[in-house]
Amino acid sequence: MSFDPTRPFRRADGLAHGLTDKVLRGPGFRQLFRGVLVASTTPATPLQRVVGALLLQHEDAWASHASAARVKEAPIPTIADEHVSVAHQKMRCHHRGLRCHVGDPSGVVVERGVRVSGDVEMFIELGGQLGLVDLVVVGDWLVRRRGASPAHLVRACERSRHKDARKALAAARYVRRDVDSPMETRLRMLLVLGGLPEPEINLTIRDEDGAVVRRYDLSYPGVRVAVEYNGKVHVEVLATWEDDLERRADIDDDDWRLVVVVSSGIYRDPLRTLSRVHRVLVSRGHPDVRPRLLDDWRPHFPGWSDAA
Template sequence: MQIKGDFNTRRPFPRWRGIAAGLGRASLDGPGFRRILYGVLVAADVPDSPQLRAEAALLCFFDNAFASHATAARIWGVPVRLPPDEHVTVPEVGHRLRRAGVTCHVRSDADVSVVGGVRVSTLPDLFVELATLLPLVELVVAGDWMVRRKGVRVDQLIQAAGSAGGRAGDLARRAAAYVREKVDSPMETRLRMLLVLAGIPEPRVNLEIRTEDGEVLRRYDLSWPGVRVIVEYDGRHHVERVEQWEADLTRREAIDDSEWRIVVIVSSGIYKHPEHTVQRVHTLLRARGLAGLPARPREDWRPHFPGWADVA
């Protein structure tokens, strides 16, 4: 069957447009096409992607609509678990449409970025949008990542949260207060939040020890320099390179020789046994005489670390 014009089946298209372009109903319902959302198809061999699904979600909206919330987070690559539905924001209530699998929001004053050819929320706005979709710790993960990997400033997140109203604004303001610079990984954020929510005084993030010439000699994930204690996250499940492992052991021995104490935490210490991690760190810091340390850890961390499945 001949397709009319330059109709592109390798981009998402409404089923009715496929029929208007000359594609038969039997063909559209056959193995050559797959459904992305209700009434939206694409050629079956086109790989799925956040951009493709965002394009499908935006198809029936005016050009001033943009992907937001979880959809924008997937396109930006925010390293958190997100709900599966797609999200679109429009500037006027009259532009709002109902689509299966798509949640539509209204905001008239939003700035927009373009990522991979798709109009999406700016990162500071996205931080606020995610406040009602993510728990506190994961929202801080998103904020730390935006600052470290995308060049967003902490004050931009604080300003966006401060300008937002309602429940999203309240949640975003709380999370923004915990966002820090120079955090290397989501797991470091989760480890830091576990300890801070337990009432342990906040550690320095990525403290650099330099030579007299300014060369970085060592870098510590989390540390309390006054009492020479380091906590590091190690995400390796096995030794991928013996040389690297030996170098790490040598580095840790040098730390011990400098009268620093190091505690190494793996993923199970955050996901399966967070209480054990809190006790290990608290006990060492108490032995070292850290000022401001409570006599026993607080219980505030428990709702945020309820024994998740172990992941790297």
């Protein structure tokens, strides 16, 4: 194969193709791992680092866990190390910044030119790396973007012998269809773990002719309460802001109560969000609302200091 320094390569391969050690240590190249470099003119990407990690492993190794998620562009939090898997303990190689696992190669697929764990296998592997809410975010994304089904995820976790299958199963039972964004998943999980009834996802309201009037991210149609996450786009884009104003006026006409949640209501003060929704549901007479919120949300969201 021709030597292409714009793709990750081993230092030994660079030397074999006429590059000197002085040149390889110079500003023209960037080190991804010890002994793995790439031309510094190429943009640094998660995929580039995963490819570099695989160069340090057996030729049959594949990207797994968080590295598989990065190749697939799944919504996961920052995880420093790269993760690869091999079929046998004797094939493992250890390097700084790289974790090597032993896994089952039967579920390996090729994506973006890289051998990676399949979607379901990756979800189970992430059970050991992500918390409950972040793993549900990945599950909802797999259903919405990759064609998985909640029931299939549950069955796969139940059958799996992977050491993290039990954690993955706990998350899979919360995975739902038609979730539009990670923040909607987090908001739904906050409500459910707080002990509130599980809201309906993406309820569609139609007029007398059957035309779609509006959709609600999360809702309790029995008492006409909608809970929605609004990101910065709703504030920064004038047209979106004006549409929101008109939409809320229509909601008032239909006697719906809209509870709007922004990022601070999830990351900074989730207890306030729970209290707001709880108060509205109680005032609307929802039959399944507990008199007091549960504390199950606290290990997964900010707010330990608000325990009182």
